[in-house]
Amino acid sequence: AQSVTQPDIHITVSEGASLELRCNYSYGATPYLFWYVQSPGQGLQLLLKYFSGDTLVQGIKGFEAEFKRSQSSFNLRKPSVHWSDAAEYFCAVGRENTDKLIFGTGTRLQVFP
Amino acid sequence: GAGVSQSPSNKVTEKGKDVELRCDPISGHTALYWYRQSLGQGLEFLIYFQGNSAPDKSGLPSDRFSAERTGGSVSTLTIQRTQQEDSAVYLCASSLGREAEQFFGPGTRLTVL
Numbered sequence: 001a002q003s004v005t006q007p008d009i010h011i012t013v014s015e016g017a018s019l020e021l022r023c024n025y026s027y028g029a030t031p032y033l034f035w036y037v038q039s040p041g042q043g044l045q046l047l048l049k050y051f052s053g054d055t056l057v058q059g060i061k062g063f064e065a066e067f068k069r070s071q072s073s074f075n076l077r078k079p080s081v082h083w084s085d086a087a088e089y090f091c092a093v094g095r096e097n098t099d100k101l102i103f104g105t106g107t108r109l110q111v112f113p
Numbered sequence: 114g115a116g117v118s119q120s121p122s123n124k125v126t127e128k129g130k131d132v133e134l135r136c137d138p139i140s141g142h143t144a145l146y147w148y149r150q151s152l153g154q155g156l157e158f159l160i161y162f163q164g165n166s167a168p169d170k171s172g173l174p175s176d177r178f179s180a181e182r183t184g185g186s187v188s189t190l191t192i193q194r195t196q197q198e199d200s201a202v203y204l205c206a207s208s209l210g211r212e213a214e215q216f217f218g219p220g221t222r223l224t225v226l
Contacts, residue, residue, distance in 0.1 A: 004155070032212070043117070044156075044204070044217040051212060090155065094212075100146070100169065101215065103156040 002027045004093050006104035014112050015083050021076040021107050023065075023091030032094030033074040034101065035065055039087040047089075050074065061085070086111045115139060117218035119205050125224045126195055134190040134221045138207030145188050146208075146215060147180060151201040159203075162188065163210065195225045 003026045013019055025031055033050040048059025055067040065076045074091060088108050092101040118137045126132050138145050147159040158172040162182040173179070177195075182188040192199055202222050206215040 006155075036217075041219075043219045044206075046214050046216075049214070092156075100158045100161055100172070101148075101156070102158065103148075105153070105155040 002031075002093055002095055002102050004091050004102055004104035006089075006091055006107050008107045009105070010108045010110070012110040012112060013081050016080050019076075019078045019081045019085070019109070021089050021091075021109070023074045023076065023104060024072050025074065025091075025093045026072065027093055027095070030069075033065075033067060034092040034094065035059065035063070035074075035076045036090045036092060036103075037061075037087045038090065038106075044090065047076070081109075081111055083111045083113060085109060117205055117207050117216050119203075119218040119221050121221060122219065123222045123224075125226065127226050128197060129194055131191065131193045132195055132223065134192075134203050134223070136188045136190070136205030136207075136218060138186065138188070138205070139216055140186075142207035142209055142216075143185070144208045144210050144213070144215075145182055146206045147188070147190050148204045148206065149201045150204055150220070156204065159190070192223075195223075197225050199223060200225045 005024045035047040036044040038044050047063050048057045050057045050067045088106045090106045091104045120135045143164045145162045148156045150156045160180045161169040177193045180190045202220040204220045206217045208215045
């Protein structure tokens with residue numbers, strides 16, 4: 001069965017520091033991969049997605065993610081975190097021939113000034 | 114507004130009562146999804162509507178849960194004989210279809226006492 005693992009429940013970084021949020025997936029074929037962000041009281045917003053092609057994907061708000069098939073990973077990165085990036089981040093995989101998304105349990109990011 | 118809207122934003126009910134949650138998708142979006150976000154859990158897929166096709170109900174946790182989509186637009190998620198474990202945030206999303214970005218609504222927070 002398909003699954004998504006986000007091993008870090010909570011991450012704290014200082015403003016200006018670099019960030020990497022981990023995501024590992026289990027899927028038999030080429031997955032569709034997504035990162036969403038959920039700010040307090042807000043709905044989910046898509047940061048970026050990978051369907052095929054270049055394995056380094058650029059998203060909104062300065063985020064990027066790299067698809068590594070050999071490691072079954074799709075880690076999210078940002079070179080310099082802003083206080084407004086504090087939120088919960090969800091990695092998700094879409095299954096072939098369907099749009100249903102399977103989400104990880106999320107990583108809560110806290111940013112200190 | 115142009116986004117996905119959900120109502121009510123909050124719902125408190127007593128155990129055993131039925132509840133209806135409403136979702137208004139973005140105009141023109143043919144696909145509509147319901148997810149559930151429980152405390153400490155990721156988002157759990159519930160049901161998926163695509164155009165006039167039969168809905169994919171594979172994520173519904175029990176036969177107490179049902180959903181309709183009338184006229185290819187508004188959707189209602191109904192939970193009968195609510196239980197305390199049904200307490201969660203219920204999220205609706207819509208998209209233009211397969212491989213298209215899902216846009217999420219703000220959710221309905223359901224509390225079953």
